[in-house]
Amino acid sequence: MTDRQNTAALMRAPRARLTVERMPMPEPAADEVIVRVRAVAVNPVDWVIQGTGAVTYRWLPAPAVLGSDVAGEVIAVGSQVTRFHVGDRVVGLATGTDKGRDSRHEGAFQHYTALLERLTAPIPDAISDAQAAVLPLGVSTAACALFQPQHLGLAVHDPVEPRTARGVVVIWGGSTSVGMNAIQLARAAGYDVVGTASPRNADLVCSLGADVVADHGSSTAVDDLVAGIGGRPVLGAVAFGETSAAPCIEVLRRTGGSVLVMASTPVSLADLAGRRRLFPAMVPVFTRLGLRMVALMLRARRAGIRAGFVWGTSLRDDGLGDRVWGGLLPQWLADGTVRPSPEPLVTGHGLEAMQDALDRQRAGVSAQKVVVTL
Ligand SMILES: NC(=O)c1ccc[n+]([C@@H]2O[C@H](COP(=O)([O-])OP(=O)(O)OC[C@H]3O[C@@H](n4cnc5c(N)ncnc54)[C@H](OP(=O)(O)O)[C@@H]3O)[C@@H](O)[C@H]2O)c1
The missing domain is CATH 3.40.50.720 (NAD(P)-binding Rossmann-like Domain)
Structure with missing residues (x-):
């Protein structure tokens, strides 16, 4: 991974607008995969953290990498990972903004991020990265x-x-x-x-x-x-x-x-x-x-x-994450029982488009999910 360089849309300080900056390459822990991110989706919590995190997410240190929804390609796997290999297309939930986690290691709005194997699923061939990116926090x-x-x-x-x-x-x-x-x-x-x-x-x-x-x-x-x-x-x-x-x-x-x-x-x-x-x-x-x-x-x-x-990332720690991401969701996506919803609304390409995407989500959407491709 040494020839690769990472870049993020970084929130330098609470309430700061996102700026594109160089970041260290993440290394996988034993139960993680490293993903080259190809599409991310924006959730209301992203602009809530940016705008009010000093009160609502007091535990989150700045600079921070926001974002929960990742679709991309596996470029490295941790020593205990069994379900994924380098080259697999995957979608997963990044939980780096939670208490006790590291947003710069596990935040969506960057070119390379870590994902826990138990919060990651393969993307079926018929589903694009932009379509898959709408899934993680919603599901x-x-x-x-x-x-x-x-x-x-x-x-x-x-x-x-x-x-x-x-x-x-x-x-x-x-x-x-x-x-x-x-x-x-x-x-x-x-x-x-x-x-x-x-x-x-x-x-x-x-x-x-x-x-x-x-x-x-x-x-x-x-x-x-x-x-x-x-x-x-x-x-x-x-x-x-x-x-x-x-x-x-x-x-x-x-x-x-x-x-x-x-x-x-x-x-x-x-x-x-x-x-x-x-x-x-x-x-x-x-x-x-x-x-x-x-x-x-x-x-x-x-x-x-x-x-x-409800706290949408709490399935990381109670066994439900593995049941959903390691079993039910892959099966339901593959057989068409669940279709990625809502439709992606791709508002831009590249990390420079992330701040506008957050502003677009805050302005309101109807049955669409704001997505940026990377
Ligand atoms: N607790 C957690 O862990 C967690 C995690 C994720 C999201 N959330 C929260 O869940 C909510 C939904 O998030 P999201 O990302 O799914 O939002 P979203 O897609 O951005 O929500 C937009 C939708 O809100 C609907 N809407 C408008 N007026 C409404 C009303 N009076 N009652 C119900 N829905 C109405 C609109 O539907 P129409 O256009 O059909 O009116 C529109 O499609 C947000 O408040 C978000 O903060 C919480």
Whole structure:
């Protein structure tokens, strides 16, 4: 690897814009592969960290390499790696911005990065790098919400088992990037799914496996979902989007469901992340956020609902990562049960395009994932 040079889109200091700089080449630990990155996707958390990390990601040292979603080619493998070889096309979840990890070793927005073998899957030939790059954080967060015992704790059923009425999973925000993955994973695991989307995305969300799609912008969305569920047992709800937890509690209350998984803060951090200074604007934002969270938890508890916040990279440490990335996802991608969703929106090529890509994601997308090819 000595003839190769690494370059990253680096966040030099909290709130600094990304700049392209030379970086050391990462060396693989025993359970890691080193990947020449060919495509990365942008998640809301990337601009949240850039804009508010001094408060929300206090553990993350700068300079930092942001980014979770990597597709590329293996150029080196650690001594204990068994599933991959040099030259394999792979997609994987980089978790370098988590507490105790090293973002410069395991961050997506650079030419070469490390990935844990247990959070990496082969890319089938029919899927391009840009298509594959949309998967990692979306699939991982959806899997944590659906399969971790502290959340919905769903079992994965063999597809040949008869599809009896196992129950319904509610995905509020079914047209978000993570929501589209949650619908597909819940269906693949053998459950009925109902969800929400804007009318323009309703057919798309149906095509992923939801049998009822309500308009999350409509005042009748809760009624429409409850009617669509039609008395089937409800296993729980997953809420994507700042305003989604409260209507999910209402759906669960009216259908007898008892588990809510929240993926989003109940107040958007988009405006705060875009400001030149965090202080004093952060004070009312975080006060509102704290108060809304307490109010939601109380409302859920009063309705007999267990509510929790999902952390999409937590499958790294509990065995679920290996189960999903080492088994279920490769199988479901290969046989077409899961198709990479949403569609990639390639906004640029090269690390110089990364900052614009973060700004583009923060401005808002609809059933698309911002991707940069490298
Ligand atoms: N906790 C974690 O570990 C974790 C991990 C990943 C993401 N997240 C969070 O999960 C959320 C989704 O992330 P993402 O990357 O999937 O977002 P995204 O794709 O950027 O979300 C955009 C989508 O939001 C939908 N939307 C608009 N209004 C909505 C509403 N009232 N209710 C529900 N959805 C609405 C839009 O669908 P339409 O155009 O159809 O309206 C649009 O497609 C974000 O809040 C993100 O921060 C959390």
